[in-house]
Amino acid sequence: MSAGATAQSALIAGIKTLKEAGVEGAPRDARRLMAFALDIVPDRLTLHLHDAIPADASARFDAAIAARAARHPVSHITGVRAFWGREFRVTKDTLDPRPETEILIDAALQDPFETVLDLGLGTGCILLTLLAERPSARGVGGDISAAALRVASENAARFGLGERADLRLSDWFEDITGQFDLITSNPPYIAQDEMAALSPEVRLHEPHLALTPGGDGLGPYRIIAAQAALYLRPQGRVLVEIGPTQGQAVSEFFRTAGFADVAVLHDFDGRDRVVRASMG
Structure with missing residues (x-):
């Protein structure tokens, strides 16, 4: 210039x-x-x-x-991404927080909770937002990526939530103990054969581990639906973000596992975005 x-x-x-x-x-x-x-x-x-x-x-x-x-994402250049009114630290090791995930936050805040478990923590945007919005709540967050956990820890410190957020290296429920009022997750859900169609910003620069579990993209939901009841208190709830074609399949996983009040919530464009289920 x-x-x-x-x-x-x-x-x-x-x-x-x-x-x-x-x-x-x-x-x-x-x-x-x-x-x-x-x-x-x-x-x-x-x-x-x-x-x-x-x-x-x-x-x-x-x-x-x-x-x-x-085609580097803007958030990777600036190092931050806005989510629910806060700026989260973002790196190449974490999935970019997206506006659609705020649908899950809104649904989670509709009912009270004192304890929350977030699986597939990433930047921590779900867990830390919920703790920030509920000052009496405490939470556990698990992620299989040590690099992602470091970013989430930075964000917890950034918002003064370190004492209320217990962040663990865990493959889904593997290293999780206790029971919770609420379980949340935005797991990798893109089917392997859909990866090639993603934008360069996503396909080339966001962590594949956080984008796709391989196969049909539904593997994490099978795990969460099968095991979540063991970690929920009576009347506990589960909220999982999904891809726009996955509502019926994921809902059925939770119904088969014995959950009640299973429903699909839609995003700003009317697409399936979150499945909600409860222990009854």
Whole structure:
């Protein structure tokens, strides 16, 4: 970027680069990356567009635009992703928190709970959001990835929740003890033969372990449905995020396991997104 360039001229050039690279939502992404480069909150970017862009910010912006043009997710470039009003630390070792998962959060908060178990913890966005919204609650989170657990631990400390969140290296229920009012999970659910159709941002840059369990994508739900009752208190609930074609199959797993009040909740676009079940 030339000397004396404004943030606005740099932004226009960045948008052009992203559009030429085929990035959807290029203006939105470029604005987020400019705010990141200037170290300001995105809502204040308009106030700074006519200012000369400092050399260090210009270099950060150019590097960020190049990474985005190469289809790195914005969250991996900035290191954070907003979820339920909080910014979670994100790395290449964790699945990006997505707005659709807020459907699960909303459903979980409809009824009281004092203890929660989250399986497949990732960034910790589900467990930590629930603990932050219920100050008296305590929770356990399990993940098979040590790298993901480190990120979740950072997020727990970031929100002052470390004392209420017990984070464990666990393959589903393997290292979990106790009983809980609520069990949640956003497990890997993409079928192996669907992986090739994913966007480059997801297929090339998010951890495959958090995307697909292989096979038909339903393996984790079979495990959760078969074992969850052992870890639930009377009247306990289970909420699992699902893919948009999996509602019927996952519901049947829970019914077969003896759960009651099994229902499919829909996302903002009317697609199946969460299966809810209870101990009756």
